Amino acid sequence: MIDKTKAQKRKLLVIDDEPEIGAFIRDVAYEMDYDAVATHRPDHFEQLYSDNLDVIVLDLVMPERDGVELLRVIANLGSNASIILISGYDKGVLHSAQKLASEQGLHVVGTLTKPIRYSDLEDLLGSIVFTDKDALLEISSFVELPTEEELHNAFRNDELEPFFQPKINFSNNSLAGVEALIRWNHPERGLLGADIIIPLAEAAGLMDMLSTEVLQQSFKRTSQWLNEGLKTNIAINMAPCNFKDLNLPEWIADNINKYGLGTDQITLEVTETTLMQELIKSLDILTRLRMKKVKLSIDDFGTGYSSLVQLHRIPFSEMKIDQSFVMRATTDKEALAIVKMTILLGHELGMAVVAEGIEDQATWELLTKLGCDIAQGYFIAKPMPGCDIVDWDNKRVRS
Ligand code: C2E
Numbered sequence: 309m310i311d312k313t314k315a316q317k318r319k320l321l322v323i324d325d326e327p328e329i330g331a332f333i334r335d336v337a338y339e340m341d342y343d344a345v346a347t348h349r350p351d352h353f354e355q356l357y358s359d360n361l362d363v364i365v366l367d368l369v370m371p372e373r374d375g376v377e378l379l380r381v382i383a384n385l386g387s388n389a390s391i392i393l394i395s396g397y398d399k400g401v402l403h404s405a406q407k408l409a410s411e412q413g414l415h416v417v418g419t420l421t422k423p424i425r426y427s428d429l430e431d432l433l434g435s436i437v438f439t440d441k442d443a444l445l446e447i448s449s450f451v452e453l454p455t456e457e458e459l460h461n462a463f464r465n466d467e468l469e470p471f472f473q474p475k476i477n478f479s480n481n482s483l484a485g486v487e488a489l490i491r492w493n494h495p496e497r498g499l500l501g502a503d504i505i506i507p508l509a510e511a512a513g514l515m516d517m518l519s520t521e522v523l524q525q526s527f528k529r530t531s532q533w534l535n536e537g538l539k540t541n542i543a544i545n546m547a548p549c550n551f552k553d554l555n556l557p558e559w560i561a562d563n564i565n566k567y568g569l570g571t572d573q574i575t576l577e578v579t580e581t582t583l584m585q586e587l588i589k590s591l592d593i594l595t596r597l598r599m600k601k602v603k604l605s606i607d608d609f610g611t612g613y614s615s616l617v618q619l620h621r622i623p624f625s626e627m628k629i630d631q632s633f634v635m636r637a638t639t640d641k642e643a644l645a646i647v648k649m650t651i652l653l654g655h656e657l658g659m660a661v662v663a664e665g666i667e668d669q670a671t672w673e674l675l676t677k678l679g680c681d682i683a684q685g686y687f688i689a690k691p692m693p694g695c696d697i698v699d700w701d702n703k704r705v706r707s
Pocket residue numbers: 470473488489490501502503506519522545546547577607608631664665666667684685686687691
């Protein structure tokens with residue numbers, strides 16, 4: 309067995325039909341202490357390939373055998389290498405190829421457009437985080453995921469609790485509302501996030517129970533905040549199975565009454581994918597919810613497949629731009645275009661537009677300039693327990 313120690317050099321292979329570009333990348337990699345090889349003959353790929361390659365730099369457009377075809381070959385070989393894609397074409401082509409590669413299970417760490425700048429290449433090669441495969445195996449066998457049985461227990465033992473992430477109005481910095489995000493206070497494993505809970509609940513057929521739990525705890529928490537002098541809106545994420553029950557609007561309205569809340573204090577977030585799964589029932593339920601003045605928000609906008617006609621048919625009050633676009637808006641022209649168009653579209657359809665995933669000042673300033681209405685992201689605050697929200701808001705207002 310080959311034991312890759314730290315002392316061993318990382319192996320890199322470049323395939324580019326322009327020999328001088330291949331040589332340039334090879335030389336930069338060599339200076340960075342890689343064991344680098346370049347070829348301008350894509351038909352030589354199989355001869356040069358080995359399982360212990362760490363990085364493959366691949367030109368997408370080559371006359372005899374293009375990079376997309378090679379990506380398929382690399383995927384079939386089960387390669388674990390970090391892949392860098394290069395192209396002389398626009399970034400759109402690189403984005404599509406990157407998606408295609410990810411869908412085939414490949415690990416694309418970055419893309420470069422020709423002409424390649426020395427500093428961009430150096431930054432990219434320097435930023436690759438290599439995971440020792442043996443160590444990874446050890447970690448994955450150690451960190452086993454919780455079981456369905458543990459999730460059942462979590463419901464019984466009240467271990468599930470929504471955290472709340474504040475949203476702020478760009479115009480005057482006031483609190484626009486909070487989003488409920490599920491967390492699990494696991495007795496042995498500590499605090500677990502939605503990325504673990506949601507897939508497990510889906511697999512165990514417990515999503516309905518989870519939504520009911522989050523809704524009830526959220527209603528309760530909102531009424532506690534009212535008692536503490538904070539009247540705010542709470543947004544809850546809905547799952548596809550929630551739209552199987554035509555009584556949902558009445559159940560929500562009853563709870564709003566029970567907890568003494570205003571209907572405008574509740575927002576339900578749905579994703580485009582959620583809608584597609586139960587379209588007719590969703591339309592019925594969402595229309596009746598809107599008639600009861602409950603707010604509706606379309607979450608992760610831009611990642612699903614809803615047509616403009618569907619958007620117009622459903623009475624949404626709010627649109628949330630997916631964080632993948634927001635996070636890249638200051639550095640990526642295409643992401644910026646999507647953010648700009650989404651804001652225009654949302655406003656034209658009479659919706660408030662929320663940008664989620666704001667992580668820094670520059671993104672905050674950009675979104676302010678673009679006329680976005682509401683901000684959500686780590687730059688403002690991370691999700692926190694319900695008992696901390698009033699304090700958080702008071703401190704912010706005072707400072
Ligand atoms: P989402 O509804 O789009 O929620 C936003 C997610 O982005 C949350 O992750 C939030 O913590 C995270 N986030 C917010 N700002 C930032 C930021 O600036 N940087 C980064 N890196 N992340 C940020 P979380 O809590 O892990 O939830 C993930 C997804 O799981 C949610 O995406 C939602 O689709 C789902 N989810 C969470 N709670 C529930 C729930 O109670 N019910 C249902 N059905 N789905 C839920």
